[in-house]
Amino acid sequence: MEWVWPWLTTLGEALLQLLIQPFYYISIILIALMYHRQLLQERKLFLVRMQSSITQTIRAVLGGIIIGAVVSIAFLFLGAHLTLGSLISIWIAALVLALIRIRYLCFAYAAGALGILQFAFNIASGWQPSGILGQAVETVRALDMPALLVLAALLHFGEAAFVRMQGVSMASPFLIEGKRGKLVGGYQMQLFWALPLFILVPATGAGATLPWTPLFQAGQGYTLVALPILLGLSDNTQSMLPGRKIQLTAKRLLLYSVVLLVFSLLAVWWPSLTVVAALVAFAGHELLVWYSAREEQHLSPAFVHPQHGLKVLSVIPNSPAAELGIEAGETLYKVNGMLVHSPEELHRALRMNSAFCKLEIRNHQGESKFMQRAIYEGEHHQLGVVMAPDNHEALAVQLRPVTLLQVLTLKLFTRRKERRTDDAPLALPPAPVVSDKGSVEM
Numbered sequence: 001m002e003w004v005w006p007w008l009t010t011l012g013e014a015l016l017q018l019l020i021q022p023f024y025y026i027s028i029i030l031i032a033l034m035y036h037r038q039l040l041q042e043r044k045l046f047l048v049r050m051q052s053s054i055t056q057t058i059r060a061v062l063g064g065i066i067i068g069a070v071v072s073i074a075f076l077f078l079g080a081h082l083t084l085g086s087l088i089s090i091w092i093a094a095l096v097l098a099l100i101r102i103r104y105l106c107f108a109y110a111a112g113a114l115g116i117l118q119f120a121f122n123i124a125s126g127w128q129p130s131g132i133l134g135q136a137v138e139t140v141r142a143l144d145m146p147a148l149l150v151l152a153a154l155l156h157f158g159e160a161a162f163v164r165m166q167g168v169s170m171a172s173p174f175l176i177e178g179k180r181g182k183l184v185g186g187y188q189m190q191l192f193w194a195l196p197l198f199i200l201v202p203a204t205g206a207g208a209t210l211p212w213t214p215l216f217q218a219g220q221g222y223t224l225v226a227l228p229i230l231l232g233l234s235d236n237t238q239s240m241l242p243g244r245k246i247q248l249t250a251k252r253l254l255l256y257s258v259v260l261l262v263f264s265l266l267a268v269w270w271p272s273l274t275v276v277a278a279l280v281a282f283a284g285h286e287l288l289v290w291y292s293a294r295e296e297q298h299l300s301p302a303f304v305h306p307q308h309g310l311k312v313l314s315v316i317p318n319s320p321a322a323e324l325g326i327e328a329g330e331t332l333y334k335v336n337g338m339l340v341h342s343p344e345e346l347h348r349a350l351r352m353n354s355a356f357c358k359l360e361i362r363n364h365q366g367e368s369k370f371m372q373r374a375i376y377e378g379e380h381h382q383l384g385v386v387m388a389p390d391n392h393e394a395l396a397v398q399l400r401p402v403t404l405l406q407v408l409t410l411k412l413f414t415r416r417k418e419r420r421t422d423d424a425p426l427a428l429p430p431a432p433v434v435s436d437k438g439s440v441e442m
Helices: 004-020 023-046 053-075 084-098 107-123 131-141 145-166 242-269 271-297 320-324 343-351 404-408
Strands: 171-177 183-202 222-237 310-315 331-335 356-362 368-374 385-387 394-397 414-417
Touching (some): 004 222, 023 084, 023 171, 023 183, 023 394, 023 414, 084 107, 107 131, 107 145, 107 222, 145 183, 145 222, 183 242, 222 271, 242 271, 310 320
Parallel strands (some): 171 394
Antiparallel strands (some): 171 183, 183 222, 310 385, 331 356, 356 368
C-alpha cells in the first residue's frame, strides 16, 4: 500500500488545478444562464415560475460531480496523454461550436470535431504554419484522439443514466404553434452537467506508481490532470409525456455510447479508424437529434384538450395540485360536480365552493380518480394546474437553434399567436339548383 500516499498527494494537486482553472467555473456559469433563460421563458408563457434556476443548476453541478467521479475512476485503468494544450483545444472547439448552437457545447461534439480536424491536418502533413497557428496545428496533431473518444463514450454512459434519473424533474413546459397553426403544449429538455474529471496521464518526472498497467499508456510513473468539461443535450416533445420521452432518449443515448465505445476502442489498435470514431461521435449525436425531431413530426400532439375536460400540461411544484398527485397529461374532467371545457368554466366551478373542491380526474389510461381538498387563501387560482393552450390569444415559443451569444444575452424566441379567424364556422356554398332538364346549375 505504499502507492496510496503518493496518489493522495497527486489527487490534491489535481483538485488545486481544477480550482485555479477558469473552465469549471465557466461551465457552471453557462449552465446557470441556460436555466435562468428557461425560467424567464416559463414566466413569460405562464406568468408563473415552474422551477427554480438555482435548484436546477445545483442538480446539474451535483450530477456532474457524480458522473465525473465515476468516469475518472474508470479512466484510472485506461490512461491518456493529455496536456494543457489538449485542454485548451477541447474548450476552444466547444466554445466555437457553441456559437453555432448551444447544444454543441457537449464534449462529444468537441471531440468529434477535433478528431476530424486532426485527420485533415495529418493528410496535409506538409503544411507547417508558423506562429500561434502553427502551435495550434501541432497541438491538434498531437492529441490522443482514441483516448478522448473513449472518454466521450464513457461520459455518455453516465449521461444516459442521469438523463433517466433527472430528466423529468428538469423538463420545462412550453407552448408552440402546431402543424395546423393552433397552439399545442409540449416540453423542453435542457440537460447539462459540469463535470470535474481527473484523467490519468504519464508523469514527466518520477510520478506515482500503479499496481496495474493502464490500457493506453505504459510508463514508470503517472499523475492526474484536471479536465473540467460540459456534457449535455437539448430536446423537446409535443407528442409524448416527458417521462416517456426521457426513457426513449436515455435508451438511444446508451446505444450511441456503446457504438462510440466500440469504434473508439478499435481506433486504439487501428489508428486509421480514428476518423471513423470521430465521425460517429459527431454525426451519431446529430442523428439522435434528427431522429427525435422526425419522430415528433409524425406523431399527434399529446397536450391538447379532449372533447370533454381540460388537459393538464404541467403542475406547479408545491401547489395544491402537486399535493393531490395530479400529473401532466391527465384530464381535469369535473370540478365540484361540474363538467369543465374551458378555463372560464373551471373558474366558475371552483367559485361554487371557495373553501373546498372535489375533482374528478381522468388518468393516462382514461380511468377516473376522485380527489378532494380544502382551498386556502392565497393559493393558485387554478390549484397550481397549468392547462394545455386553448384558442385564445397567447404567446408561443419559436423553435430555432439557440447560440452561445443568445444564452449570454438571455434572448428568448417567442411571438404572440393571434386567435385564428378560421375557428368560426365556414360559410357553405349555395346549394346546386336542378333545372327542369335534369342538369345541375351552379
